Amino acid sequence: MGTERIRQDLESQPTAWFFGLRLKFVLFFSLILIVTCSSLSWYFIETRRMAMMENLQELGTILLTNTVRNDHFRIGGVVLEDRATLDQFMRSLMAIDHVVYVMITAADGRILDQQSKRTQRLSNDSPTGSHQPIYPQDRMSESLLQTPLTAPLITRFVLSSEQRLIRQDESSDWLLPFLVRKETLFDFAMPVLRDSTHRPQLSLGLEDQSSSAFPATTSPVVGLVRIGITDAQAKEALVAVVRNVSVLTIIIIAAGILSTHLLTSRITTPLRKLAGAARQLATGNDAPVALVGSTNDEVGELTRVFNDMTQSLHDRNQAITMNLETIRRQVTQLTTVHQASTAIASASMFDMNQLLDSVLQLLTENLGFSRMVVMLNHPERNCTSFARIIGVSPELAAAAYRFDIPIVSGTIGADIVTERKPVLVHDIETVAHRMYPPTLELMRRSGVRSFVGVPLQSHGKILGYLGGDRGSVQCSEEDLHILLTIAGHVAAAIDNARAYADLAELTQHLEDRIDERTQELSHANQQLQEHDRRRSTFLSIVSHELRTPMTAIRSFAENMLDGVTGPLTDMQQTYLTRIQHNVARLGRIIAQLLDWSRLDTKRVELHVEEVCIHQIATIAAESLRMVASEKNVSLVVAEITSLPPLQGDRDKLEQIFWNLIGNAIKFTPPGGHVAVEFSLSPPGFVQTCVSDSGCGIDATHLPNIFEEFSKVPSAMPASQGAQLGLCITKTLVAMHHGQIWVESQPEAGSRFYFTLPTVES
Numbered sequence: 001m002g003t004e005r006i007r008q009d010l011e012s013q014p015t016a017w018f019f020g021l022r023l024k025f026v027l028f029f030s031l032i033l034i035v036t037c038s039s040l041s042w043y044f045i046e047t048r049r050m051a052m053m054e055n056l057q058e059l060g061t062i063l064l065t066n067t068v069r070n071d072h073f074r075i076g077g078v079v080l081e082d083r084a085t086l087d088q089f090m091r092s093l094m095a096i097d098h099v100v101y102v103m104i105t106a107a108d109g110r111i112l113d114q115q116s117k118r119t120q121r122l123s124n125d126s127p128t129g130s131h132q133p134i135y136p137q138d139r140m141s142e143s144l145l146q147t148p149l150t151a152p153l154i155t156r157f158v159l160s161s162e163q164r165l166i167r168q169d170e171s172s173d174w175l176l177p178f179l180v181r182k183e184t185l186f187d188f189a190m191p192v193l194r195d196s197t198h199r200p201q202l203s204l205g206l207e208d209q210s211s212s213a214f215p216a217t218t219s220p221v222v223g224l225v226r227i228g229i230t231d232a233q234a235k236e237a238l239v240a241v242v243r244n245v246s247v248l249t250i251i252i253i254a255a256g257i258l259s260t261h262l263l264t265s266r267i268t269t270p271l272r273k274l275a276g277a278a279r280q281l282a283t284g285n286d287a288p289v290a291l292v293g294s295t296n297d298e299v300g301e302l303t304r305v306f307n308d309m310t311q312s313l314h315d316r317n318q319a320i321t322m323n324l325e326t327i328r329r330q331v332t333q334l335t336t337v338h339q340a341s342t343a344i345a346s347a348s349m350f351d352m353n354q355l356l357d358s359v360l361q362l363l364t365e366n367l368g369f370s371r372m373v374v375m376l377n378h379p380e381r382n383c384t385s386f387a388r389i390i391g392v393s394p395e396l397a398a399a400a401y402r403f404d405i406p407i408v409s410g411t412i413g414a415d416i417v418t419e420r421k422p423v424l425v426h427d428i429e430t431v432a433h434r435m436y437p438p439t440l441e442l443m444r445r446s447g448v449r450s451f452v453g454v455p456l457q458s459h460g461k462i463l464g465y466l467g468g469d470r471g472s473v474q475c476s477e478e479d480l481h482i483l484l485t486i487a488g489h490v491a492a493a494i495d496n497a498r499a500y501a502d503l504a505e506l507t508q509h510l511e512d513r514i515d516e517r518t519q520e521l522s523h524a525n526q527q528l529q530e531h532d533r534r535r536s537t538f539l540s541i542v543s544h545e546l547r548t549p550m551t552a553i554r555s556f557a558e559n560m561l562d563g564v565t566g567p568l569t570d571m572q573q574t575y576l577t578r579i580q581h582n583v584a585r586l587g588r589i590i591a592q593l594l595d596w597s598r599l600d601t602k603r604v605e606l607h608v609e610e611v612c613i614h615q616i617a618t619i620a621a622e623s624l625r626m627v628a629s630e631k632n633v634s635l636v637v638a639e640i641t642s643l644p645p646l647q648g649d650r651d652k653l654e655q656i657f658w659n660l661i662g663n664a665i666k667f668t669p670p671g672g673h674v675a676v677e678f679s680l681s682p683p684g685f686v687q688t689c690v691s692d693s694g695c696g697i698d699a700t701h702l703p704n705i706f707e708e709f710s711k712v713p714s715a716m717p718a719s720q721g722a723q724l725g726l727c728i729t730k731t732l733v734a735m736h737h738g739q740i741w742v743e744s745q746p747e748a749g750s751r752f753y754f755t756l757p758t759v760e761s
Contacts, residue, residue, distance in 0.1 A: 052234040060188040078223035192223040356388035370471035456491035620657035664692035
């Protein structure tokens with residue numbers, strides 16, 4: 001059924017020629033080529049345009065600076081207003097192709113001379129042919145006449161379609177590449193400054209001149225020169241450059257696309273033949289025509305391997321057919337095991353590679369990590385290796401899988417694996433000296449700038465560590481906390497996958513013993529159920545049947561001791577006192593049995609509240625002080641006022657103290673002492689010690705002292721009970737997230753310690 005379904009799916013699946021590998025390669029490399037060539041072309045054109053603009057500005061600056069600083073022009077043309085001098089300089093400037101207009105202004109704002117190569121219509125209503133020269137119309141001349149600038153002031157104007165000058169702001173520079181066909185005029189303006197070194201000679205030689213030749217004012221500005229430079233010729237040259245570069249770019253792109261098409265055709269044609277042969281094999285053709293490898297590269301090797309595979313499949317087909325019935329029987333047996341495994345996790349998740357791929361893919365998609373890696377620890381070789389890496393190129397991933405990283409003290413890997421510390425690195429260059437060089441190079445080539453790493457720990461062992469980064473975004477403490485939260489689950493999954501791999505080797509051996517073991521377990525289960533039923537019946541009898549006559553016996557004994565039945569002899573009082581003592585002992589044993597039964601069946605719930613352990617210990621000690629006095633045993637609870645509060649069940653904690661103090665009194669001979677002491681050790685816990693000067697316990701019996709019904713020999717066998725008190729005490733301490741232990745030596749007393757966490761911890 002499964003083979004037929006696969007065959008039908010392959011037959012019905014259309015051939016995706018349009019989205020084939022060749023088209024994808026062509027589109028991908030074409031896109032890269034187009035983007036690269038276009039970017040380089042744009043950069044070249046923009047560079048040429050900027051160079052042309054700089055040349056124009058340099059030309060205007062040189063013309064204006066040489067003119068303004070020329071002594072002949074400054075004295076004869078501007079100061080003396082000699083027309084011949086002005087005309088000479090005007091003709092020389094206007095003879096330059098790029099110069100559009102020249103304006104020479106006196107210090108008082110009068111136009112000494114001006115010429116322009118461009119004209120504009122005066123108005124729409126003016127008669128035909130009524131034009132005037134183009135000059136900049138702004139108030140900049142007035143301000144420049146008041147400012148002794150020593151460098152040209154450059155202003156940009158755009159020549160509109162009506163041949164009008166429109167001033168352009170600097171903020172629109174980024175639009176210039178899109179306005180290459182619109183003419184731009186650069187206005188260069190610079191004041192003509194008075195040169196103090198020439199004034200005395202001129203004054204001596206021109207004393208008869210009118211006083212208007214030298215104004216009474218001492219202003220350093222004697223005039224203003226403005227030169228307009230056009231970029232029309234530069235833009236024509238730029239248009240030619242754009243046209244040539246565009247043609248060259250198109251030729252390069254076309255050649256690249258054609259080369260890519262030819263190269264991909266050489267790769268994909270053999271692959272299509274392989275796909276056709278594979279399709280024949282999938283449809284049931286048992287012996288397809290052998291393909292001939294036309295190349296000696298990887299594709300040719302793939303063709304030869306494919307031919308070997310088809311022959312191998314043909315040879316194995318007969319063996320598969322013969323074993324099909326056996327496999328069907330085994331599938332029926334494994335179905336039950338598979339159903340149980342599916343309830344825990346899908347069978348594929350126990351594949352280490354698939355498991356790690358799924359986990360890393362999930363983290364990168366949902367948590368925003370760019371790259372993630374799982375490193376596995378090899379303690380026998382004292383190194384780590386890349387188990388899985390995601391988010392990098394296949395070449396880098398293959399390179400990572402080929403080498404191991406030694407664990408050297410002081411490195412980042414040692415901090416995580418040996419010291420079991422999570423690591424947050426904001427910049428890998430700051431810790432480059434603490435990283436394995438191949439790993440550092442791999443991270444640099446991958447674009448890693450910052451990363452986090454947390455240890456993968458399961459059952460006290462370091463399995464490796466989990467790391468990730470966010471590309472150009474720096475990793476933060478939040479990323480570290482996220483990975484710390486995930487690390488436990490990933491470690492458990494890896495541990496489970498390893499365990500599953502180990503168990504897979506034993507599956508074949510276990511299959512033969514499943515039936516036998518099932519019968520044995522079924523029989524044992526029935527026996528356990530019967531034992532549990534008997535124990536429950538026994539405890540019910542103890543609870544309901546024994547307590548009633550025991551209460552009557554205790555009441556009769558108390559009444560007789562109180563003289564209700566008349567005077568008693570000393571012998572009768574002694575016997576009745578022993579009866580009363582043993583009835584009380586039997587009551588305690590029954591109570592312990594009931595407590596143990598409830599704890600064993602998980603039917604005990606804690607009513608947690610904030611309590612003072614010293615107060616509870618004092619209450620329990622006071623309830624047992626009469627018993628201690630009867631044995632002439634001193635009972636002391638240490639006074640302490642700095643104990644922090646605990647979270648616990650008041651009744652259960654009192655029962656813990658009652659059991660420990662009661663045992664201490666019970667096994668302490670007359671004249672001894674029992675003490676209860678407290679300390680804050682370890683941090684976050686309150687440690688309590690119940691000590692006595694009794695008979696002590698042999699070291700060989702200490703490991704079994706807290707086990708139920710443990711038969712520990714004692715120097716005072718008359719004081720032994722059902723051996724359940726310490727078992728119940730240990731269970732209650734564990735329910736409060738604490739620990740209990742004992743230190744004892746024969747004839748040197750015993751010290752029972754237990755710790756309980758404070759509210760803050």
